[in-house]
Amino acid sequence: MKIEPIKFSQEASGRVYKDYMKRVRTTTASLSQQDQDDVYMEFNSHIFEAIQHRNDVAEIDALLNVLEKLGTPEEVLKPLIADKKLTEATTTFNPVHVFKALILNFTNGISYFIFFFLYLFLFAFVFLILAKILNPSEVGLFYKKDTFMVLGISRNLNNQGMNELLGNFFIPVMVLSIVLCYFILTLLLKLKKSINKK
Amino acid sequence: MNEVFLTNWKSQVKKGTLTFIILNVLKDKKYYGYELIEQIRKFTEIEIAEGTLYPLLNRLKTENLVDSEWIEQETGIPRKYYRLTNTGIKTLLQMNSYWKNLETAIQKIIQ
DSSP states (O other): OOOOOOOOSSHHHHHHHHHHHHHHHHHTTTSOHHHHHHHHHHHHHHHHHHHHTOTTSOHHHHHHHHHHHHOOHHHHTHHHHHHHHHHHHHHHOOHHHHHHHHHHHGGGOHHHHHHHHHHHHHHHHHHHHHHHHHOTTTEEEEEETTTEEEEEEOSSOGGGTOEESOGGGHHHHHHHHHHHHHHHHHHHHHHHHHHHHO | OOHHHHHHHHHHHHHHHHHHHHHHHTTTSOEEHHHHHHHHHHHHOOOOOHHHHHHHHHHHHHTTSEEEEEEOOTTSOOEEEEEEOHHHHHHHHHHHHHHHHHHHHHHHHHO
């Protein structure tokens, strides 16, 4: 569907309108093109209807009234963007969408806080693979009998009776952890969504 | 009288019942956003922050209670109409019966 801009008789109204719609566009930029257009067209339609139903009020006043009632796009669209992003994330499995959804929903409760940390672990595993390639001797799963275990980067551990467990399997194990972590995370997100629906 | 408390309480009641009101307005007819707000205003005299309506409608859509469709207009600016889904109709029936029970109970208390 083609997006038709509203035509105004006064130049000032047109400028105010353009500025507002630009803010709607910027606020929704992280969504898919279809969702962006949907929100844009809905706000466009709302403004248009309000101008049509303005009775004797001057065009610019009617426009300012409706924009004030709609509220600032950055503020009012926040919950909508968080919701849509979550839907995108759980349907596409795209890590960028998942991460953005988590950031947006971060403030919406403790469960997202947990998800966020799971995601942080996932990135930590990626980081460890890179670190292992750059610095093979100091990165690994180190352990000292019954007492101490470290997954990560450690200096001088070999001197303290530390042994590295994984050796050449370090990178494959990390890759496996990433895949596992990612699937658990996405499944939990789906589960959370279906619980929300009930 | 504690005016601050009363104002807060009123706003909580409004916020809590808005979804219920929207679903009931959509019970008999499909409406587009602007018209829906007008209807809510007509029936309830509630002034809602118009921008918050769309995130709420989107939430109701993801809950599969309402459905929407864009309809082209002669003006060139299409309207997005919302209507109840079958799940929405069934859910609303339950909500209305719960509300009636609650209303009866409250009536008994406040008399």
